[in-house]
Amino acid sequence: MSLPECDVPEVPLPDALVRDCNGLPSLSQQQVVRHYLRLSQHNYGVDSGFYPLGSCTMKYNPKISEACARLDGFAEAHPLQPEHTVQGCLSVMFQMQEMLKQIGGFAAVSLQPAAGAHGELSGLLMIRAYFKDKGEPERCHILVPDTAHGTNPASSTMAGFEVVEIPTDEKGNICLAALKAACSDKVAALMLTNPNTLGLFEQQVEDVIACVHDCGGLVYGDGANMNALTGIIRPGELGIDVMHFNLHKTFGAPHGGGGPGSGPVGAGELLRSYLPGPVVMHAPGSESRNETYSTAMPDSSIGRMAAHFGNFGVILRSFAYILLHAAEGLKHNAHHAVLNANYLKARLADDYPVPFDRICMHEFVCQGRPENTYARAFDISKRLMDFGFHPPTNYFPLIVPEALMIEPPESEGLETLDRFVEAMQAIAEEARTSPEKLTNAPVTLPIGRLDEVRAARHPILIDPASSTSS
Amino acid sequence: MTFIPHTQRERDEMLAAIGCAHIEELFADIPSSIRYPKLELPDRLSEPELARTLKELADRNQVPAPEMSFLGGGCYRHYIPATVDFVLQRAEFYTSYTPYQPELSQGMLQAMFEYQTMICQLTGMEVANASHYDGATSLAEACLLALNLNERTKIALAPGVNPRYRDVVETYLAGHHANIVTDNRQPCDQADLHDLVDEDTAALVVQTPDFFGQFEDLDGLAENVHAAGALLIVVTDPISLGLFRPPGECGADIAVLDGQSLGLPASFGGPHLGVFATRTSLMRRMVGRVVGRTSDAAGRRGYVLTLATREQHIRRERATSNICTNAALSALAASVYLATLGAQGLTKVARLCHAKAHYAADQLAQLDGCVINRHAPDKPFFKEFALSLPKPAAVVNRKLLDDYGIIGGYDLSVEGKGFDNTMLVSITELHSRAAINQLVSAVRDICA
Numbered sequence: 001m002s003l004p005e006c007d008v009p010e011v012p013l014p015d016a017l018v019r020d021c022n023g024l025p026s027l028s029q030q031q032v033v034r035h036y037l038r039l040s041q042h043n044y045g046v047d048s049g050f051y052p053l054g055s056c057t058m059k060y061n062p063k064i065s066e067a068c069a070r071l072d073g074f075a076e077a078h079p080l081q082p083e084h085t086v087q088g089c090l091s092v093m094f095q096m097q098e099m100l101k102q103i104g105g106f107a108a109v110s111l112q113p114a115a116g117a118h119g120e121l122s123g124l125l126m127i128r129a130y131f132k133d134k135g136e137p138e139r140c141h142i143l144v145p146d147t148a149h150g151t152n153p154a155s156s157t158m159a160g161f162e163v164v165e166i167p168t169d170e171k172g173n174i175c176l177a178a179l180k181a182a183c184s185d186k187v188a189a190l191m192l193t194n195p196n197t198l199g200l201f202e203q204q205v206e207d208v209i210a211c212v213h214d215c216g217g218l219v220y221g222d223g224a225n226m227n228a229l230t231g232i233i234r235p236g237e238l239g240i241d242v243m244h245f246n247l248h249k250t251f252g253a254p255h256g257g258g259g260p261g262s263g264p265v266g267a268g269e270l271l272r273s274y275l276p277g278p279v280v281m282h283a284p285g286s287e288s289r290n291e292t293y294s295t296a297m298p299d300s301s302i303g304r305m306a307a308h309f310g311n312f313g314v315i316l317r318s319f320a321y322i323l324l325h326a327a328e329g330l331k332h333n334a335h336h337a338v339l340n341a342n343y344l345k346a347r348l349a350d351d352y353p354v355p356f357d358r359i360c361m362h363e364f365v366c367q368g369r370p371e372n373t374y375a376r377a378f379d380i381s382k383r384l385m386d387f388g389f390h391p392p393t394n395y396f397p398l399i400v401p402e403a404l405m406i407e408p409p410e411s412e413g414l415e416t417l418d419r420f421v422e423a424m425q426a427i428a429e430e431a432r433t434s435p436e437k438l439t440n441a442p443v444t445l446p447i448g449r450l451d452e453v454r455a456a457r458h459p460i461l462i463d464p465a466s467s468t469s470s
Numbered sequence: 471m472t473f474i475p476h477t478q479r480e481r482d483e484m485l486a487a488i489g490c491a492h493i494e495e496l497f498a499d500i501p502s503s504i505r506y507p508k509l510e511l512p513d514r515l516s517e518p519e520l521a522r523t524l525k526e527l528a529d530r531n532q533v534p535a536p537e538m539s540f541l542g543g544g545c546y547r548h549y550i551p552a553t554v555d556f557v558l559q560r561a562e563f564y565t566s567y568t569p570y571q572p573e574l575s576q577g578m579l580q581a582m583f584e585y586q587t588m589i590c591q592l593t594g595m596e597v598a599n600a601s602h603y604d605g606a607t608s609l610a611e612a613c614l615l616a617l618n619l620n621e622r623t624k625i626a627l628a629p630g631v632n633p634r635y636r637d638v639v640e641t642y643l644a645g646h647h648a649n650i651v652t653d654n655r656q657p658c659d660q661a662d663l664h665d666l667v668d669e670d671t672a673a674l675v676v677q678t679p680d681f682f683g684q685f686e687d688l689d690g691l692a693e694n695v696h697a698a699g700a701l702l703i704v705v706t707d708p709i710s711l712g713l714f715r716p717p718g719e720c721g722a723d724i725a726v727l728d729g730q731s732l733g734l735p736a737s738f739g740g741p742h743l744g745v746f747a748t749r750t751s752l753m754r755r756m757v758g759r760v761v762g763r764t765s766d767a768a769g770r771r772g773y774v775l776t777l778a779t780r781e782q783h784i785r786r787e788r789a790t791s792n793i794c795t796n797a798a799l800s801a802l803a804a805s806v807y808l809a810t811l812g813a814q815g816l817t818k819v820a821r822l823c824h825a826k827a828h829y830a831a832d833q834l835a836q837l838d839g840c841v842i843n844r845h846a847p848d849k850p851f852f853k854e855f856a857l858s859l860p861k862p863a864a865v866v867n868r869k870l871l872d873d874y875g876i877i878g879g880y881d882l883s884v885e886g887k888g889f890d891n892t893m894l895v896s897i898t899e900l901h902s903r904a905a906i907n908q909l910v911s912a913v914r915d916i917c918a
Contacts (some may be wrong), residue, residue: 149782163786307728309738355844462587
């Protein structure tokens with residue numbers, strides 16, 4: 001790429017600090033463009049087709065949000081600018097905090113966490129700080145249901161807690177007896193995903209929360225599955241003390257091939273002062289310079305979770321998404337996501353057994369092993385690619401053998417769902433009559449099934465042909 | 471506008487298949503007393519109304535042209551080649567998610583493999599992960615890795631580490647029996663750094679160029695740190711690596727940096743890019759997603775997520791980190807940036823930054839009462855320097871903005887430590903000589 005000539009005098013470099021060669025490739029711009037264009041053609045996104053990846057809420061990402069995030073006024077704003085020069089950004093953040101408070105039923109929200117797991121860590125550190133202040137530092141247990149996302153126990157360890165696993169009962173709920181047995185004065189919190197990763201609403205949720213509160217513990221809400229509940233229920237009103245939202249799931253921000261996401265944390269009265277910061281405050285009175293919004297650390301804040309204000313660009317996209325929907329639209333989303341999941345479950349249950357079969361929320365888990373076959377969820381998934389679909393989540397939650405976790409978001413219509421049902425039925429038939437079609441799949445892509453075992457045993461993590469520095 | 475395609479007929483057909491009369495019946499498990507709350511949200515906007523509303527909000531920000539802003543401090547306005555957004559706008563990339571299904575995600579996986587490769591070339595390290603949230607969280611995770619590795623209790627932070635990074639490390643360490651030791655004296659030489667390390671130290675963290683833009687002397691430091699049984703973690707600036715010695719050549723065990731300079735807009739602080747690279751010996755303790763090369767049954771080369779047994783979805787409470795969603799699209803931007811600039815392009819950007827920053831410093835040093843890097847005048851610097859003024863930086867900045875339309879340097883007095891009347895001036899390749907002269911003459915007028 002061409003760069004301007006140097007218009008100032010050359011200065012001598014500190015020789016001892018200069019490197020020989022930075023080792024980067026030398027390519028023409030056309031080579032670069034063709035390379036990445038070709039790579040994009042070997043990738044599958046929501047805009048390519050149906051992407052029923054469970055617990056990930058792969059819904060349509062409005063294009064207007066992309067355009068808005070690229071407005072110079074937002075994209076070029078520097079996080080260290082004086083506050084009176086970034087009132088637009090601060091206004092977006094303040095309004096977003098208020099909207100998430102409304103949606104979640106919380107007293108305060110911090111937008112700083114950069115992803116769901118980052119929000120979990122924030123919430124657990126808040127709980128830790130709360131009990132330290134309260135003089136109960138011995139509360140070191142985090143209760144985690146066996147259906148929980150792996151991030152829940154991993155975040156607990158990172159926050160310095162011990163994980164106590166709670167089993168699931170025969171109806172797919174948290175086993176209340178086991179929960180009661182685990183509740184003690186050592187419990188700091190329960191991490192509750194509701195609906196859980198089986199896609200089921202916790203039927204005794206009020207008892208579950210009361211049980212933990214009665215022993216002096218708090219309840220953390222994993223908001224990964226909020227798409228089922230926006231406009232239907234406010235987790236804060238249910239008694240959740242602190243919860244993260246996944247803006248890239250529930251509120252339409254794109255997933256970016258694995259991120260960046262955004263995981264704002266909402267808290268009730270008990271924990272609001274512990275939120276990470278800075279957060280945005282509304283400060284009328286200094287309007288002379290148009291300074292309506294300012295930033296501040298909450299009183300007992302756990303501190304910064306990231307260098308700046310969080311993933312503003314992602315927050316902005318979700319802000320746009322909420323404005324496009326309003327309260328009624330968000331409720332509509334939940335309704336149709338749940339309608340879609342129950343429809344798919346009803347249509348697929350004959351071929352793919354559904355344990356814990358009751359009305360589900362936005363997703364459901366079935367077994368990727370049609371009756372009288374030896375098929376595996378893994379093979380079903382690979383074969384789905386040949387039918388033009390992205391596979392569901394595999395082998396999760398861990399308590400269902402051959403699990404296929406299927407989430408059809410509200411932006412998918414009946415025609416798409418029916419095509420998916422036909423593909424799944426055809427694959428079930430193949431599993432019965434010609435199982436090698438499954439084990440050989442995929443056969444229609446530029447590449448066949450990849451050897452993941454070899455990749456882990458003999459890791460090649462950078463191109464050996466590249467010359468590393470000097 | 472909502473994005474729901476269902477017609478009433480379709481809804482009825484679906485409900486019939488489920489065996490339900492109304493959608494509301496599907497929510498019967500939810501406690502009825504709190505079902506369907508009234509949400510006080512703003513009224514729905516149509517797409518044109520939304521576009522106008524957001525344009526108005528964007529216009530409420532004062533964002534001068536890049537060469538009229540001298541703010542840095544860890545976030546920079548470098549030129550972003552047009553190729554970067556061309557690639558980022560490919561929806562096959564940005565509407566996909568973590569590539570758990572490799573055969574359908576070869577594009578992103580190969581791009582991440584190439585990213586890892588280029589990061590290793592740039593940093594001189596041996597392995598890199600496929601991204602973290604930002605530079606600060608990369609550093610915090612590196613500190614946790616060190617603490618878990620050698621079961622020690624101290625993290626030593628050089629005084630030149632970005633104060634925001636220090637804050638994040640402190641937050642992350644709250645759950646561990648560990649504390650941070652530091653030395654706030656300026657200047658701080660290598661002997662001072664070495665004094666921070668003892669038998670309880672898990673790692674020494676050094677930033678170079680440091681928060682004030684100056685290079686630390688790392689010669690022989692790694693040997694001393696290793697002799698004490700600790701790790702050396704180096705925080706650096708990616709543009710500087712186009713020209714200056716990388717952490718890998720200085721014996722670093724872990725290199726972290728914020729990759730925002732590599733093709734990402736400032737975006738009011740995020741999303742940016744956390745870069746994390748280390749040595750092969752620490753590969754299985756590394757945090758985050760990693761892409762590896764393998765092949766299919768026909769021997770065709772392909773790419774997969776690998777070493778997953780480190781990660782939360784497999785190892786749960788014993789994982790090396792909780793990270794799941796990372797900053798893949800930011801890593802893609804950095805890859806396209808590095809590929810577009812190439813070896814010579816990045817070197818040239820670094821040279822331009824260095825030369826222009828020195829020109830600006832020389833010009834400003836000639837003004838009455840102005841001093842460059844008063845705290846450490848002999849240390850070489852890259853693209854930022856501390857400018858001490860005869861007046862409070864806040865006063866100068868206010869006038870720069872109000873009267874000249876210039877956003878001045880970051881006011882260092884808020885960081886304390888003897889930086890009264892001092893601002894951190896940041897220069898990139900986008901600052902022309904004329905723009906620098908404008909700053910110099912404005913500062914002269916304001917301070918006269």
